[in-house]
Amino acid sequence: MTLALYVPRRSVVHRVPAGGKLLALAALAVLLFAVPTLPVVVAALLGVLAVGLGAARLPATALARQARTVRWWLAGLLVFHTLFSDLPTAAVTVLRLLALVLAAAVVTATTRVTEMVAVIERLCAPLRVVGVRPARIGLVISMALRFIPVLAERADRIREAQAARGGSARGIRGLRTTVTPLLVQLLQMAHTISEALDARGADDVPPARGRRSPAPAA
């Protein structure tokens, strides 16, 4: 599993604010569904590739990896529309999805998690009225991204330890014998994590003020 989506580079695309990139992504989606013609879709796809591989200097593998995750879906759409619609519709549908997936990949590969989270925090700012602290939401998202790989690693280690003693990690039984010790480890770890947050001043956050970005006028 990899969540290492960000590809550090010095490029114009990287420097565009996260909010701008997300808006552009949304605009592209609207355009492609509003004007679903082959020239527009092909132009969009080429444009995305030009921005990703050219302007942002991303490695082709970074984009290919994302395309691969939807390859069966693309194949399914292609077959479905070829059979039940016509070839041009099939082409438009498949290329449109591909363009959007690659565009999303370009945005995630050129935007730090922090910036993305800051946008989410800004979007959540109105929730302040009902007492929610947007900074807390941001922290939760960051921590989820941080601890998913840690969890996967711990689960692997437990499975290894069981395999080393002749256990098998297959089937429901295997699942149960992995999950129980994993939960125990998690609970212990959660305690330390909360102490570590405290030790670094998690409660120090000045209220009524965003942690990462200047708060919008309140």
Next chain:
Amino acid sequence: MRFRRPEPRPDAVADPARGIELRGVSHRYGDRPVLTDVDLHLTEARIGVVGANGSGKSTFARLLNGLVLPTSGQVLVDGLDTRASVREVRRRVGFVFQDPDAQIVHPTVAEDAAYGLENQGVPTAERAERVTEVLARYGLAGHADHPAHLLSGGQKQLLAIAGVLVMRPARVVFDEPTTLLDLVNARRVARVIGELEQQVVVVTHQLDLLDGFDRVLVVDGGRIVEDAAPRAAIAAYRALMERR
């Protein structure tokens, strides 16, 4: 000066010369005593803490920055009571845990290093500058944008240390910082600790980490049973363990 914000409590005046004082401190979890009658005044630059598993070392360490509050007695840091001024105390006393994975809370290296500064409300530009500086100091400059889970164990512990030191605490407590590391990385972390200008309290089972320390405490059954220079204290600790 170190003080960014004045202490909100006018009666609590900080005096950095006072160090850390424990006055008649006891701690119990439920009705189980874990530390009993600890009276200490810690002013030395390098203080070690040794003792068997379960003797109360981690509880002792956590008392020093208010992560654990004493059930009786008082802990004062620079004259500030950990009970009354816990935030200010935590700004003065950094804490590094044994397991680096449990203290790195952000997905990438630079983001994690910045976490404490965000909490303190340090402005973005200064934050970036201090993070760059601290990552360079601990050999992590080239990893700023890398996912933290791709670092080696030693690098993770260095990141954990960086994330604490970037906040510029006057004192740092380490709870078994090298226990999970291999020899090379343990030495590296030991060297980093040795070079700190801060007052340092280190809980450890790796006795060579205590070379050159000013004072070593031996904890046994929740009591400080020895308090001396490293050589004498370690000899007493060995004798104690052999009697088991």
